[in-house]
Amino acid sequence: MDKKISDALNAKQANYIFPFLWVRGEPKERIAEEILAIKNSGISEFCVECRPYEQFCQDEWWDYFGFILSYAKKSNMRVWLLDDRHFPTGFANGCLAKPENAHLRKLQIRNMQTTVAGPVNKAKILIENRIDTKTEAVIRILAYKQIDSEELLDAKSCIDLTDKLYDGAVYWDIPDGVWRVCTVIRTNRINCDIPTYIYMLDSYIDMLNPASCHKMIEEIYQPHYEHFGEYFGNTFRGFFSDEPAFLNRAGTSLDTLGIMYDTYPWRDDLPDLLSKESGLSVAEIYCLLPALWEDFGNDSAAIRYSYMNVITKLYRDNFSNALGDWCRAHHVMYIGHVIEDSNAHMRLSHGCGHYFRALEGQDMAGIDIVLGEFIPGVTDCVHRTRIADQGYTDTAFFRYTLPKLAASHARLQPLKQDRAMCELFGAFGWAEGLPYMKQMADFMLASGINHFVPHAFSAKEDDPDCPPHFYNGGRNPQYPLFKRLAEYMNRTSHILFGGRHIVSAAVYYNADGEWCGGKNQLFQYVAKQLTQNLIDFDIVPFDILKESAQVTDSKLVIQEETFGALVVSESEILPFDLLFLLAELAKKGLPVIFTESLPSQSAEKRDISELLQYFTAVPTQELAQYLRGLGIYDISVKQGDASHLRFHHIIRESSSVYMFSNEDAAHDLNVTLTLPDKGDYLVYDAWSNRCFCDSSPNGDLPLHIEKGNALIIAFGDDFPNGILQYSQSYQRIPVDMRFDIALRDAKSSEFVPLAHDSACFDITAPDKVPHFNGEILYRTNFTAIPGYTVLDLGDVGETACVVLNGKEIGCRINPPYRFDLSEALSDGENQLEISVIANNAHALRDLLSGYSWLPPSGIIGGISLLKYL
Secondary structure, three states: OOHHHHHHHOOOOOOOEOOEEEOOOOOHHHHHHHHHHHHOOOOOEEEEEOOOOOOOOOHHHHHHHHHHHHHHHHOOOEEEEEOOOOOOOOOHHHHHHOHHHHHHEOEEEEEEEEEEEEEEEEEEEEOHHHOOOOOOEEEEEEEEEEOOOOOOEEEEEEEEOHHHEEOOEEEEEEEEEEEEEEEEEEEOOOEOOOHHHHHHHHOOEOOOOHHHHHHHHHHHHHHHHHHHHHHEOOOEEEEEEEOOOOOOEOOOOOOOOOOOOOOEEEOOOHHHHHHHHHOOOHHHHHHHHHHHOOOOHHHHHHHHHHHHHHHHHHHHHHHHHHHHHHHHHOOOEEEEEOOOHHHHHHOOOOOOOOHHHHOOOOOOEEEEEOOOOOOOOOOOOEEEOOOOOOOEEEHHHHOOOHHHHHHHHHHHOHHHOOOEEEEEOOOOOOOOOHHHHHHHHHHHHOOOOOEEEEOOEEOOOOOOOOOOOOOHHHOOOOHHHHHHHHHHHHHHHHHHOOOEEOOOEEEEOOHHHHHHOOOEOOOHHHHHHHHHOOOOEEEEOHHHHHHHOEEEOOEEEEOOEEEOEEEEOOEOEEOHHHHHHHHHHHHOOOOEEEEOOOOOEEOOOOOOHHHHOOOEEEOHHHHHHHHHHOOOOOOEEEEOOOOOEEEEEEEEOOEEEEEEEEOOOOOOEEEEEEOOOOEEEEEEEOOOOEEEEEEEOOOEEEEEEOOOOEEEEEEOOOOOOOOEEOOOOEEEEEOOOOEEEEEEEOOOOOOEEEEEEEOOOOOOOOOOOOOOOEEEEEEEEEEOEOOEOEEEOOEEEOEEEEEEOOEEEEEEOOOOOEEEOOOOOOOOEEEEEEEEEOOHHHOOOOOHHHHOOOOOOEEEEOOEEEEEO
């Protein structure tokens, strides 16, 4: 038997969960209670979320955090720390707000335009009335001829007017035609209309300045080591950076280059760095600087690509690598995530410019999913949530791309050691009950995520900030079953963590295509196409391709990952170095496939015609079929509809382990798959922690997975003695049960009778108890039917625990609500007690819950007894 499955069966799995614990200065007794609630959930680590703790890194904090560390050590638990006083990481405990650190604040550039028409001799163009002369300085004043009636500017027509600036105005003999005068200004102005954000952005570290980034270490990391060095590497595990970014403006995930009045990160030697990166002269760089905002057609590509390339490498070196190196030198880990939403991971504003570079220094690859970005059952369309991008959430990104960013980075960068982390559950509202959480966990696990930061335990009772809160001072009725979910996630993570991932294709991390401009396709649509057609992939960036990729037997090899093809999303313009590298890989036999069409030019306008012959263009909708035609796939569908099936496949020693997840929240999945493995296999149910056996002589696997559930299949090992045969067939007999029903509100300790000898009904129906929040107790007697030993409760809202004849049978937090009664079932009459916990949002009607829906409450109907065949 696979050792990891054996560990799980014997409750020896490791811990892969460390939830946030929000602290704001509550009494230590209250903090201790919340830590104990975490431990009682079967979790041995937690991450202290210290915002907003205004005394952070002051005397009160050292005493407070010292207590937390001491209590955790006594409790045999380990602690992480979110690494700043305010969200997001990069505030550096407010030190940049101090006048003595003003020189370390962000520098930026902005652009202002004036359109003029010539010919006009001795024209005068006012400049100073649009500049703050005390804090801003003109870098260049450049004029470009406007092409026809379009916004397009002609880069070749550039006239440098900088030396014609006198007394706040430009004096110029305007030539014939329409011209746009672009003034590039060095500034510390914050492009934001929100006062609270202006203060935050003004005092935020400068990712382009190593001395500014080092303030994170000076103000936060080093003081914690000086106070608590004895805990480093044992009780204290490390620091968690939460959504650091460039923060050149308080914008949205849609903020690419080319926004006319945006501000962009700057440092005074950037023209020299851009020149070195691009091969252009410094004079040419200055001439093209306005292309960061203005449309120069294909002439925009070189400067935009070089700019993003340079600043994202500076972010990597100055921030991510610097913090990570410091942590590892002090025997702790550095983890966290950036804002990835809707491709912010490769853009500016609250993005980091390049996901892989931003996380290069971290010991885990990280993402988060919050604010309704995942909705069970919504798998193939956009939906609305309370996020910054006009509430627009595209499943192509959040379902099919986001988790693969972290899973891919964890496997492809040795530092990560396969550790892929997701912060999840936070800010979905109280409507996100345990069934919702279970489906989200399965989705992440089947996507390759294996470490989790649940959001959140909060020491503030009835905390209105970003619910749900798992304990809520003991007043969350679903808290006792949160332990079952945590145990399930730990078991499954343990089994899937480690081993060689079996993957078919590599998808290129095509930030370059967007940076260069022209027609381009977001690679999330490639990810969606492959996932829905059961072709697993990793996302691979240029840096890793360049440094680590080899081609062996016509396959791309990176670390232990082997890919049959490399897929690049459609890009009209790409950098020459990338195209050259792709051609070199293709010459060695690797299929390099572009979706839709091949590139038409390089960013540098170098000739690429000789390179294009090595590539193939395939329509996105035909991509999966094309790859299968080349034999590039792992599993295939022999019968049935598998469009909602997600899988993850690893090989570890002699075991071949698959996780299969049904993402359809409304329908069971029934398919027959053809696998590369055959013979006897183990079926592991991670929820019940039970194993069964079956066999596939020819590699065909009949797979039945109930809606919103998952299974683990393992080939290649001996089975333990006495293991039962796996069966998916059963006979059903409907049972008409009537119950005595009582309610216990979340704030009460006593049950109050509601109905006697009653059929099932929705407890929170409009004419019943629509604001109910708590436990519903059902009691009845029923007569056993010989051979029918499994109770199916049908539809339940929202969790169910069953006691039969005084013996606890089990608990379920999601369908199917089935319980094996055989250990306690008696011939004749039996006493049945069922405890159901309703969704909290029926009573706690928070704002975030309005972006979802609430299930009915209690046992709704469809009760039956089953006999498995």
